Amino acid sequence: MTTKRVVADLIVTGCGQLVTLAKSDGTPRVRSALKDLAIIADGALAVAGGRLISVGPRDVVLATTGTSAQTNHVDVGGAVVMPGLVDCHTHTVFADYRLDEYEWRVAGTPYAEIAARGGGIAKSVGHVRAASEAELLSRTRQRVHSAIRHGTTTIEIKSGYGLSLEHELKQLRVVRTLRDELPITVVATFLGAHAIPKEMAADREGYVQAVVHDMIPRVAAEGLAEFNDVFCEVGAFSREETERILRSGQRAGLKARIHADELTDTGGAELAASLGAVSADHLKKTNDNGIDRMAKAGVFGVLLPGTSFGLPSLELAPARKMVDAGMRLAIATDFNPGSSTSESMPMMTSIACSHMRLSPAEALSMATYNPAFVLGREGDVGSLEVGKRADFLVLDCRDYREVANHFGINPVARVFVAGREWVAA
Amino acid sequence: MTTKRVVADLIVTGCGQLVTLAKSDGTPRVRSALKDLAIIADGALAVAGGRLISVGPRDVVLATTGTSAQTNHVDVGGAVVMPGLVDCHTHTVFADYRLDEYEWRVAGTPYAEIAARGGGIAKSVGHVRAASEAELLSRTRQRVHSAIRHGTTTIEIKSGYGLSLEHELKQLRVVRTLRDELPITVVATFLGAHAIPKEMAADREGYVQAVVHDMIPRVAAEGLAEFNDVFCEVGAFSREETERILRSGQRAGLKARIHADELTDTGGAELAASLGAVSADHLKKTNDNGIDRMAKAGVFGVLLPGTSFGLPSLELAPARKMVDAGMRLAIATDFNPGSSTSESMPMMTSIACSHMRLSPAEALSMATYNPAFVLGREGDVGSLEVGKRADFLVLDCRDYREVANHFGINPVARVFVAGREWVAA
Numbered sequence: 001m002t003t004k005r006v007v008a009d010l011i012v013t014g015c016g017q018l019v020t021l022a023k024s025d026g027t028p029r030v031r032s033a034l035k036d037l038a039i040i041a042d043g044a045l046a047v048a049g050g051r052l053i054s055v056g057p058r059d060v061v062l063a064t065t066g067t068s069a070q071t072n073h074v075d076v077g078g079a080v081v082m083p084g085l086v087d088c089h090t091h092t093v094f095a096d097y098r099l100d101e102y103e104w105r106v107a108g109t110p111y112a113e114i115a116a117r118g119g120g121i122a123k124s125v126g127h128v129r130a131a132s133e134a135e136l137l138s139r140t141r142q143r144v145h146s147a148i149r150h151g152t153t154t155i156e157i158k159s160g161y162g163l164s165l166e167h168e169l170k171q172l173r174v175v176r177t178l179r180d181e182l183p184i185t186v187v188a189t190f191l192g193a194h195a196i197p198k199e200m201a202a203d204r205e206g207y208v209q210a211v212v213h214d215m216i217p218r219v220a221a222e223g224l225a226e227f228n229d230v231f232c233e234v235g236a237f238s239r240e241e242t243e244r245i246l247r248s249g250q251r252a253g254l255k256a257r258i259h260a261d262e263l264t265d266t267g268g269a270e271l272a273a274s275l276g277a278v279s280a281d282h283l284k285k286t287n288d289n290g291i292d293r294m295a296k297a298g299v300f301g302v303l304l305p306g307t308s309f310g311l312p313s314l315e316l317a318p319a320r321k322m323v324d325a326g327m328r329l330a331i332a333t334d335f336n337p338g339s340s341t342s343e344s345m346p347m348m349t350s351i352a353c354s355h356m357r358l359s360p361a362e363a364l365s366m367a368t369y370n371p372a373f374v375l376g377r378e379g380d381v382g383s384l385e386v387g388k389r390a391d392f393l394v395l396d397c398r399d400y401r402e403v404a405n406h407f408g409i410n411p412v413a414r415v416f417v418a419g420r421e422w423v424a425a
Numbered sequence: 426m427t428t429k430r431v432v433a434d435l436i437v438t439g440c441g442q443l444v445t446l447a448k449s450d451g452t453p454r455v456r457s458a459l460k461d462l463a464i465i466a467d468g469a470l471a472v473a474g475g476r477l478i479s480v481g482p483r484d485v486v487l488a489t490t491g492t493s494a495q496t497n498h499v500d501v502g503g504a505v506v507m508p509g510l511v512d513c514h515t516h517t518v519f520a521d522y523r524l525d526e527y528e529w530r531v532a533g534t535p536y537a538e539i540a541a542r543g544g545g546i547a548k549s550v551g552h553v554r555a556a557s558e559a560e561l562l563s564r565t566r567q568r569v570h571s572a573i574r575h576g577t578t579t580i581e582i583k584s585g586y587g588l589s590l591e592h593e594l595k596q597l598r599v600v601r602t603l604r605d606e607l608p609i610t611v612v613a614t615f616l617g618a619h620a621i622p623k624e625m626a627a628d629r630e631g632y633v634q635a636v637v638h639d640m641i642p643r644v645a646a647e648g649l650a651e652f653n654d655v656f657c658e659v660g661a662f663s664r665e666e667t668e669r670i671l672r673s674g675q676r677a678g679l680k681a682r683i684h685a686d687e688l689t690d691t692g693g694a695e696l697a698a699s700l701g702a703v704s705a706d707h708l709k710k711t712n713d714n715g716i717d718r719m720a721k722a723g724v725f726g727v728l729l730p731g732t733s734f735g736l737p738s739l740e741l742a743p744a745r746k747m748v749d750a751g752m753r754l755a756i757a758t759d760f761n762p763g764s765s766t767s768e769s770m771p772m773m774t775s776i777a778c779s780h781m782r783l784s785p786a787e788a789l790s791m792a793t794y795n796p797a798f799v800l801g802r803e804g805d806v807g808s809l810e811v812g813k814r815a816d817f818l819v820l821d822c823r824d825y826r827e828v829a830n831h832f833g834i835n836p837v838a839r840v841f842v843a844g845r846e847w848v849a850a
Binding site: 097099102103106107108146150306309310311312314341342343344346347348350353354355357358359360399401402404405406407408409410 | 522524527528531532533571575731734735736737739766767768769771772773775778779780782783784785824826827829830831832833834835
């Protein structure tokens with residue numbers, strides 16, 4: 001005899017594949033564990049107070065879950081049900097896409113010339129500085145709503161198009177407003193060190209000082225970010241500057257992340273390992289030593305397939321080598337107005353499978369369970385396990401592999417956040 | 426003074442960019458003409474009886490269009506409005522995606538081994554033969570509905586997973602049923618010569634004879650297809666077999682198309698030119714002579730970026746060379762259960778721009794105006810010109826370049842077919 005305990009607000013049945021991603025030891029998935037999605041056939045789940053109270057085979061869930069007249073029953077008719085997607089690297093607070101630059105780029109214009117024409121990050125900084133906080137909020141809200149429709153229920157958003165105390169704070173306040181108004185989990189990252197702003201070109205040390213002495217303390221004091229990120233790259237910030245900025249953030253309580261080895265191997269991966277950074281992201285040019293160091297240090301590698309897709313070269317991070325080395329890995333959109341113009345996490349899994357040669361299961365692990373660790377939300381989201389938030393997706397298919405295989409479309413039919421169905425206002 | 430003539434059923438205003446693709450001489454767009462989308466700022470259009478009766482600047486359209494109490498007024502608030510997309514190459518009548526094969530492929534399994542495991546076209550033939558006509562219809566209908574949501578208002582659909590009289594006719598009847606029930610334009614192509622079926626492996630001449638003497642006459646007699654297509658490829662049909670099959674189709678009134686030079690340069694492009702085929706499709710391996718011959722003969726090259734995306738090699742047709750040679754070009758999805766698993770024409774323009782280095786304007790010309798010629802519907806669809814069907818899209822953006830740039834999402838907010846808004850039943 002089973003005692004019926006908590007009364008459920010919601011019971012979902014008919015999950016042809018209930019992709020739970022449960023893992024008994026609660027550690028990140030690496031190597032072969034990436035392929036184990038802990039799928040339950042004919043599964044069900046029960047929710048109370050926004051949290052999962054039961055996840056398992058239909059009969060077990062029904063037998064052990066209490067119901068009342070208020071319990072909402074949803075039968076999804078054999079569809080795939082999976083955790084909400086966790087997008088752990090985005091630049092969603094921007095004003096406009098850089099469409100002129102897109103045309104130049106596909107025509108083969110070298111990046112140096114695009115930069116000389118005022119393109120690149122500098123262009124987006126101009127747009128963001130010119131926009132009011134209300135305008136930025138309105139545009140960012142639309143984009144986050146679209147991300148939710150595509151299954152994202154946890155999203156990280158960086159600043160980095162302000163590049164001054166005033167405009168970096170403006171971007172981070174937009175993130176805070178969305179965090180407060182939306183039911184999904186929104187996590188903020190300060191990226192004041194995204195580029196040296198034009199007006200400081202002759203005084204880069206002055207800008208680094210401003211980041212360290214003005215911006216980081218203010219961001220930390222106002223609680224506007226949990227993470228501190230630096231674009232460590234030739235033409236952006238040196239390894240030494242990156243280290244100073246990240247250490248100063250760590251002292252202020254901001255966890256470190258790095259845009260590393262995207263265009264050149266600057267030793268960003270090794271730096272991430274030596275600093276105890278949470279992640280190093282991009283990693284297209286990372287060498288074997290960097291991979292080894294990150295694997296040993298347990299630093300997450302965040303792969304950004306959309307950035308590769310957006311450039312004709314389609315240069316990709318060596319994902320298979322990283323999996324084989326036992327690195328902790330996640331996939332994110334890098335959604336931004338220039339190099340990765342997509343908020344769709346399902347699209348990222350498609351690129352990751354077709355071109356980084358990940359399996360659909362590996363890609364889903366890297367899009368749900370693992371990035372929850374990157375954001376420090378592993379106790380809360382990323383898998384369907386009792387006690388976690390009831391963030392889940394009902395897909396328009398009966399085999400999870402379609403998420404990656406059926407590309408360029410939105411496979412998400414319904415989105416539930418903390419047990420309530422998401423319907424945009 | 427302007428005389429108000431016809432009374433409109435529908436007037437659409439507020440088109441921030443009205444992308445008409447009008448061309449005064451009514452010929453296909455080649456070379457620089459591909460970039461001229463004939464965009465009207467603050468445009469409007471008027472519809473009566475499902476056809477466009479006025480297209481132009483708002484003031485002109487309003488001044489010259491009659492209205493009544495029944496006229497429906499739609500203001501799209503500054504959005505882009507463009508012609509419905511024309512997808513001129515699909516294999517939409519299939520049963521299931523080949524998901525096992527997808528996993529093998531991304532793991533690097535060579536195609537020969539996948540074929541030895543029963544994968545490839547043969548696998549889909551097994552699925553289609555096992556499915557009833559009603560099942561096939563139901564699945565194909567869902568896919569076409571999704572294509573419409575992504576902006577496709579004219580679609581070509583091929584048989585080719587039946588490979589026997591009975592099952593080829595079954596596929597083509599599914600296409601006919603959809604043609605009759607849907608408001609969009611559905612065009613059928615017979616592709617009995619897609620592969621030699623397993624049971625005829627020892628008698629390929631016998632299968633070619635069956636295609637020529639049994640299938641083509643029956644398909645033509647029942648009016649089940651307008652086009653006859655052959656997969657001309659090593660392992661499929663030889664150049665000589667292709668020519669016999671296409672000439673026999675031409676005699677029966679079926680216009681010729683060829684799957685040409687996809688995996689090997691078999692001279693398919695030259696054959697298309699010498700036969701007066703409407704198009705040669707794929708063309709990844711076409712040589713310079715083939716390009717020149719097609720350009721001179723006015724044979725359309727149909728580029729299939731989705732097929733390239735789906736394979737890790739990302740091998741693409743030499744699109745820029747083809748544009749420069751003055752070839753007539755179109756883009757299509759090649760939507761099928763194995764190599765190109767997407768029904769989204771916007772996604773195809775994204776791949777075409779990022780990886781074939783087409784400009785967003787070129788890609789849109791190849792996705793609307795030009796493919797209407799491939800399907801023989803240039804008098805009817807592909808541009809917004811007076812007299813054509815009122816098939817148009819309202820996009821979720823204010824610059825047409827976002828269709829390609831903002832990838833992996835659906836940019837289409839509303840679809841109008843023959844002047845009526847499409848809402849799936």
